[in-house]
Amino acid sequence: MDTQLSLNVHMPVHVSNGGLFISRGVGTHPRRVIDSFELIYVKRGILAIEESGRRFEVGEEETLLLWPGREHGGCAPFPPDLQFFWVHFAVPAAPRQGDATLLQVPQHAYVSRPEHMTGLFRRLLNEQALLGERAVPMNLMAMQMLWEVTSSRAVGGVLDSESAVLAGRAEALIRTSFHLPITASSLAAQLECNPDYLGRVFRKHYQCTLTEAIHTRRVRHATNLLTDGKLSIDDIALQCGFDDPGYFRRVFKRATGTSPRAYRSLHLRLHINTD
Structure with missing residues (x-):
C-alpha cells in the first residue's frame, strides 16, 4: 500500500535569486543586459528606469517586468526613500498550445493586492535564506507573483465606465x-x-x-x-x-x-x- 504521493512537478518558471533594494539616495540602476526576466515591485518611492529606449516611472505598489536580452538601466538617480523587491527568473520553454493556461502578464501594472505581493516577496526571500536558490517553493511563489500581476490593472489602463x-x-x-x-x-x-x-x-x-x-x-x-x-x-x-x-x-x-x-x-x- 502506497504511503506517499509522488508528483512530477513541472515548473514554468525557475527562480535564480531575489532581494530587497533599499536606497541610500545615491547612484542609479546599473545599465546592463541580463539573460533572465526580472520582476520589480516598488514598495516605496519611484524607480525611473528604461528598457530598450522605453522609459518607465514605477511608483509605489507598481510592478515592472524586464525582459532578457534587452538593455535596461536607470535614467535618474535613486531617490532616498526608494525601496523595491526584485526577483530574477527564467522561463525554460513555452507551454504547448492547449497544454496549459497562459498568463497574460502586463509589463507595467498597478498591484491590486499590495500586501499580498509584499508577503510573497518576503516569504521568497526567507525561503532563499533557508533553502538556497532554485528551490521549488521559490518557483511556486514566483508563479503566484506573476498571477498577482496578471490579475492587476496595467498602468495606463482606462477606467471606461x-x-x-x-x-x-x-x-x-x-x-x-x-x-x-x-x-x-x-x-x-x-x-x-x-x-x-x-x-x-x-x-x-x-x-x-x-x-x-x-x-x-x-x-x-x-x-x-x-x-x-x-x-x-x-x-x-x-x-x-x-x-x-x-x-x-x-x-x-x-x-x-x-x-x-x-x-x-x-x-x-x-x-x-x-x-
Whole structure:
C-alpha cells in the first residue's frame, strides 16, 4: 500500500535569486543586459528606469517586468526613500498550445493586492535564506507573483465606465485616508452615493468589499512599521487607524496568518542590497 504521493512537478518558471533594494539616495540602476526576466515591485518611492529606449516611472505598489536580452538601466538617480523587491527568473520553454493556461502578464501594472505581493516577496526571500536558490517553493511563489500581476490593472489602463470611476474614487480615498476612522458608510457619504451601490461597484472592480480594502491598506502599512522595528505594536495599531489594539491583532492575524509580533520577528531576515 502506497504511503506517499509522488508528483512530477513541472515548473514554468525557475527562480535564480531575489532581494530587497533599499536606497541610500545615491547612484542609479546599473545599465546592463541580463539573460533572465526580472520582476520589480516598488514598495516605496519611484524607480525611473528604461528598457530598450522605453522609459518607465514605477511608483509605489507598481510592478515592472524586464525582459532578457534587452538593455535596461536607470535614467535618474535613486531617490532616498526608494525601496523595491526584485526577483530574477527564467522561463525554460513555452507551454504547448492547449497544454496549459497562459498568463497574460502586463509589463507595467498597478498591484491590486499590495500586501499580498509584499508577503510573497518576503516569504521568497526567507525561503532563499533557508533553502538556497532554485528551490521549488521559490518557483511556486514566483508563479503566484506573476498571477498577482496578471490579475492587476496595467498602468495606463482606462477606467471606461461610471461605476469604475466611482470605485476608483473610493479606492483613492481609502489609499489616502486609511489611517483615519473611515468606514464604508462614511466613504459613501463623501462620494454622495448610496452605500449599497458603492459596495457593489467596488467589489465588481476590486474583488473585495470596502471594509476589506480598508483593512488591507491598514495591514499593509502595519507590515512596513513592524519591519522598521521602531514603534510598539499598540502604537502601530493607532497609526494604522485602529483604536482597539486587540481588534488590530485579530485583523492582522486573519490577513497574514500570523500575529504582529511573530511577523516582526519573521521578516527581519531579508536579502537586502543598497547598491
